[in-house]
Amino acid sequence: MQFKHPELLYALFLLLIPIIIHLFQLRRFQKVDFTNVAFLKKVTIQTRKSSQLKKWLTLFLRLAAMTCLILAFAQPFTASKTAMNTQKETVLYLDNSFSMQAKGTQGPLLQKAIQDVYNNISGNEKISWFTNNKSFKKSSVQDFKNEVLKVDYDQKQLSPSEVLLMSNRMFSKDVGIEKRLIYISDFQQKEAFPNIPTNTIVDAVQLKSVDKGNIAIDTAFIAEKNAGVTQLKVIVSAQGDDLQNVPISLFNDNVLIAKTAVDLSESSKNTVTFDIEHNGGFNGKLELNDPTLLFDNSLFFSINAPQKLKVLSINDANSSFLQRLFDQPEFEYTQKSFRSLDYNEIPSQNFAILNELKDVPASLITALKSFSDNGGSLFIIPSEESDLRSYNSLLNTFQLGTISEKTVTEKKITQIIFDHPLYRNVFEKRVVNFQYPKVNAFFNIGSNATSVLQFEDGKPxxxxxxxxxxxxxxINSKNSNFQNSPLIVPTLYNMAQQSLKLPKLYYNLGRQNQFSVPISLKQDEILTLRDSVSDFIPLQQTKANQVNITTNEDPVKAGTYAIEKEQEFLQFVSYNYNRDEGNLQYANVDDWEGVNSFDNIASLFANIAEENTINSFWKWFAIFALLFLLAEMLVLKFMKN
Incomplete structure (x- = not known):
């Protein structure tokens, strides 16, 4: 037991006063002689005994009353260490990731959690709290209740270590403060549980769904494309038992184009195919109906009207193989003899090829450097009669290294760097049995550039x-058979395609995405991304004939966005939520060492309230004081001497 005013306990020394008064009374019994001595002696003995009992009883009652009165004014109480600590902070984390759309016994997990927190939180303390996408520091309880009702689902999910790091930032840096983290989540399995800081109490509630099944549209990709039809393949995956056929629909600008079913009865993953007939762009959306998680029931994608890539070959040798390769609908191919080249044509191109020039003048190097700085790509094919000094000047400008003497010996091109962007997704598997091309002569080079293809001895x-x-x-036909090799098509084709990073079918939100828009902007002109309700200006870098766009934090909502220049439509770009949240695998919070786990939010807050309860007893002591005084009055009135 503790006292709010312990200094008043010194008043207990005042209890000595009634003790002294009762023990040292001034009045004494006096003997009076009567004739009947035997009778009077008996009466005297009885009177003395009765008087002493009454005095001792009165003394006890007065001492008890005064003791209770003093204790009442000292205000005794009992409390835990937590309740006694006036320096304490609380931070609450509420998981609002898409996995919290799963249904619990009383509806979606997030909505039930919001309602329970709203109903149970009370008091006058300031509370700091955060979700996966928002944070609030030192909010009043009323402000917290107003804001928590606005919490909506977000694509992000913080891992346990990230939650601890974020909460540590929201706690003050003062030493000796009791820090409590309230962690409300479904604890979707992301990583191993981290260690709890020694100065932090973690109270956790694991929200559990009743349905562990989920059906999701994983991805979509173009499998084949010709002049009028694009073949779109869609992968659908499922978790859970008793899965059957699931209908999936294809929309173009919210107009239903096709509908089919995917059979998941025998496999948890299956593929369906749609044939899209279009002449221009296709603003698509795939949709299925699954009540467990809603965010992965839709997938947006965009097929923009084809834009021709501008390819320029500057020739001092036979270029027929280049014409065969780039004389396709997706390219605007131009070939120029080196002697008749107009440098003003270079900036408008996307991809330029120096086809076995014997020497490269400084003026051309300057033009190509400007072309590269503005986003263009360049492929340099040396001549057997190359002027090494001019070539090394060119290579040094582009940090490609330095070439030395020509070596005349046959070498096979045997090593393909499969992880290089040029060959990514080109081969179904890493080819080991291949009809390798060869060269009869090559130049030695010292360079720290990245290899794309290598000779059998590892040289580039x-x-x-x-x-x-x-x-x-x-790579002319006299020196090499590379022109007839299957490798030449993906190598040069992808060089050209990657010279302009056109928007892909779709991008995933929550990560950095980059693409280019083939347009020339005037000074102070900018591009905007817009959907039906909002717009934003992305990070962009303007080049001579394209604009490189980078998106990171924005957009935050899945959908298809129009790329516009001063409200002039250019093309579409689509974004989708990452599908990781659809994996309904959960960790067990009871395995997290040092964490206090609770079955529900109500029991957590009840436990916190109990820990912070102060039991005060001064009223009881005041009541006992009154009872003892009343008892004393009854003794004095009704007890005979």
Missing amino acids: FILQKNTAYLSTAP
Whole structure:
């Protein structure tokens, strides 16, 4: 037991006063002689005994009353260490990730959690709290209740270590303060549980769904494309038992185009195919109906009207193989003889090829450097009669290294760098049995550029630095059979395609995405991304004939966005939520060492309230004081001497 005013306990010394008064009374019994001595002696003995009992009883009652009165004024109480600590802070984390859309016994997990927190939180303390996408520091209880009702689902989900790190930032840096983190989540399995800081109490509630099944549209991709039809493949996955056929619909600008069913009865993952007939752009959306998680029931994608990539070959050798490769509908191919080249044509191109020039004048190097700085890509094919000094000047400008003497010996091109962006998704598997092309002569090079293709001895055949590529050997039919190799198509085709990063079918939100829009902007002109309700200006870099766009934090909502220049439509770009949240695998919070776990939010707040309860007893002591005084009055009135 503790006292609010312990200094008043010194008043207990005042209890000595009634004790002294009762023990040292001034009045004494006096003997009076009567004739009947035997009778009077008996009466005297009885009177003395009765008087002493009454005095001792009165003394006890007065002492008890005064003691209770003093204790009442000292205000005794009992409380835990937590309740006694006036320096304490509380931070609450509420998981609002998409996995919290799962249904519990009383509806979606997030909505039930919001209602329970709203109903149970009370008091006058300031509370700091955060979700996956918002944070509030030192809010009043009323402000907290107003804001928590506005919490909506978000694509992000913080891992336990990120939650601890975020809460530590929201706690004050003062030493000796009791820090409590309230952690409300479904604890979707992301990583191993981290260690709890020694100065932090973690109270956790794991919200559990009643249905562990989920059906999701995983991804979509173009499998085949010709002049009028695009074949779109869609992968649908499922978790849970008793899965049957699931209908899936294809929309174009909210108009139903096709509907089919995917059979999941025998496999948890299956693929369906849609044939899209279109001449221009296609603003698509795939949709299925699954009540468990809603965010992965839709997938947005965009197929923009094809834009021709501008390819320029500057030739000092036979270029028929380039014409065969780039004389396609998706390219605008131009070939120029080196002697008749107009430098003013270079800036408007996307991809330029130096086809076995014997020397590269400084003026052309300057024009190509400006072209590269403005987003263009370059492929350099040397000549057997190359002027090494001019070539090294060119290569040094693009940080491709330095070439030395020509070596005349046959070498096979045997090593494909499969992880290089040029060959990513080109081969179904890493080819080991291949009809490798060869060269009869090549140039030795010293370079720190990235290899794309290598000879059998590991030396580079094609290498890359930024947007520039270099072949270390001429590829004319006399020196090499590379022109007839299957490798030439993906190599040069992807060089051209990657010279302009056109928007993909769709991008995932929550990560950095980059693409280019083929347009020339005037000074102070900008591009805007817009959907039906909002718009924003993305990070963008203007080049001579394109604008490079980078998106990161924005947009935050899945959908298809129009890219506009001063309300002039250019093309579409689509974004979707990451599908990781659809994996309904959960960790067990009871396995997290040092964490106090609770079955529900109500029991957590009840436990906190109990820990912070102060039991005061001064009223009881005041009542006992009155009872003892009343008892004393009854003794004095009704007890005979």
